[in-house]
Amino acid sequence: MSLVGSGLVGGWRRGQAVVDQLDVAVEPGRVLGVAGPSGCGKSTLVRVLALLHTPWRGSVSVDGTEVRQMRYRAPAALRRRVGVVFQQPRASADPRLTLSDLLTEPLRAAGERDRAVLDARAAELCDRVGLTAELRTRRPHEVSDGQLQRACLARALAAEPDYLLCDEMTAMLDASTTAALVSVISAEVDRGLGVLTVSHDEPLLAAWADEVVRPWSG
Template sequence: MTPTPLLAVEDLVVEYPVADGVFRAVDGVSFAVPPGGALGVVGESGCGKSTIARSIVRLLRPTRGRILLDGTDIAGLPERRLRPLRKRVQMVFQDPYGSLDPHLTAEEIVAEPLRLNGMRSGAARARRAAALIDQVGLPAGALQRRPAEFSGGQRQRIGIARALAGGPELLVCDEATSALDVSVQAQVLQLLRELQTEQGLAYIVISHNLGVVREISSEVVVMRAGRIIESGPTGTVLSAPADPYTRALRRAALDPTTMRGRKPRALVSAIAADQEPVAADQEPGATQ
């Protein structure tokens, strides 16, 4: 018997209300992530990746379908019953600056979810925050600094520390490294891989960047216009894409004209490291 997946998405449909009715952003998507596993979700801007992410962490309530967390369908659960489950699935956002409160210190940012999870002692929260900051590779001196005092990569580490605070089993990383330089991206991906090995964390890694997905996910789904058009082991899908769209996506990622804003040296080292060079970080009008 196959073990229960940690997360199973079944026939997910998400519609947004628009002026002339509804727009179906996600149209019948299904996939599963085993405990400690990593699934990549790849596809061009606007194909519905963030909508799936927001459904899984229940920032929005899907129109139809099931989202099974350890067998419990959370798709339609009311907030009261969702609350104890929320800490098990956490999200890491693309823009760590936008998602971190600029007025708070790193310690306060990381301690906040601890407080929400019922850790009453301020001293205990401070100890745990220090351990989390250390775990994501930041020095103890970082604790009393505010987001503006950190580099993009450091801010993303704080975002990861905050996501780890409640002891999640699954991290949903939505373009989590897309705003970072290639070398910093590689360091953050390395951290995510370490957390996977050391803590058995599972991931859903969402990216328009095939290289990022290849770095961390053993399985991948390729999306287009709200649907999954191809899926399977990452190596197979990316090295021998069966679908013409996946082939086009792969070609686009390799096209130097899509390397907007990237330094040639970064491109060269990305190629040297056999990392798929990536398309521009943020297409105009990209939503998160």
Template sequence: MSEPLLSITDLVMDYPTPDGVFRALDHVSFDVEAGTTMAVVGESGCGKSTLAKSIVRLLTPTSGRICIDGVDISRMSAKALRPYRSRIQMVFQDPYGSLDPHHTAVDIVGEPLRLRGIRSRRDRERRAAELIDQVGLPSTALRRKPAEFSGGQRQRIGIARALASEPELLVCDEATSALDVSVQAQVLDLLRYIKRQRPITYLFISHNLGVVREISDRVVVMRSGQLVEIGDTAAVLTDPAAQYTRELRNAALDPTTMVGIKPRHLVSRLQAATADAEIQGVPA
């Protein structure tokens, strides 16, 4: 069998606190095959973002392995890690805080191109303009700064910036959670479009099971820093093995209370229930 693109083995992350050590990741292990979308879900504070930041080496784990094509990057020096930075990119939760407010969109997207060795400003701007067009922004966006864009447009710039490095793995850390429902759908459609256009693998961090059902092939469920369940998304969300996953699903996928993008089958169920209630004269 071929080596998985990403392999996480016994990953541990400890944070010192005044009361002792807090273990944010507790021996987490899973693989991500090239070309797939793996989701990581769990309630707030379960370690999802710590996992994402460890994978892109914004954090150095306490122990364990993070392998890209079989090469462990978990302890690499900044210099040794440099070639891997372009292979693994991240789209952050806050589409405004992750962008330099003093730079224009073309400069933000062009910076990774400069780091890749494209020295000509004209060539960088041409390629940045192509990427900005690819994520669905008009040419008028090129010279505007982040404050002049909506949240969804800023997230598109963040995605274009990540794509400028031509990554093999794109880590999306709650990339749609700060957006309203209609813009969430647009960003998810964009990510699907990008995947059709180029070979790319997604690691999608989210607390929204509706979003996860829509976009992922497989899912990891986390609780208190530990992996509690892993499997094909449809199987895990339809018939979860772990009690915690069942509780998470029942709470998050109730179509009458769910916030954010609702899976199509739940929308249909809710519409049917509403129609039945109206026929019977019962308020929906």
């Protein structure tokens, strides 16, 4: 059981691979740290593992099932098993949605329409990530970056994924919000969530990750 990328090669411009023959395995109940210099391809690797970007070569498999088509063609059941939190919450949050609607987006995408069910789930997710009730009806421009990132984490956890990919999730947050988000995720890891976290923050990786890999060094 794991989210595995094997022999991954990919990038954005023909002939310029930024992910070049990488093997990576995200295992249940463990935190894998990925470090590397700016621009080397860490976010690209995350996008491939999140089934959002098609690699040129190699494969991604989720618990032994190889994902043959990526992006909107990837099977929804597999996509739901991999959550992602991006660096910039404002770039990944629809400004028209309330936080409650934002974090239940994956449930609505999966067909849930019952308002009472969605509201109850939003309340439960907000509690889990430390968002107070009055924030649920606010829109992204009415909350802080830290509060919005908490909502984005809640959205990533909404479909109860087996794997969570964090792409510089805490880069723009203060130390206390970083600690709070890491603590929320650590509780999920204790319940079996497998995490891959990309970060420039070496002390954070040293403290949080079970193992740190540096695929772009040497």
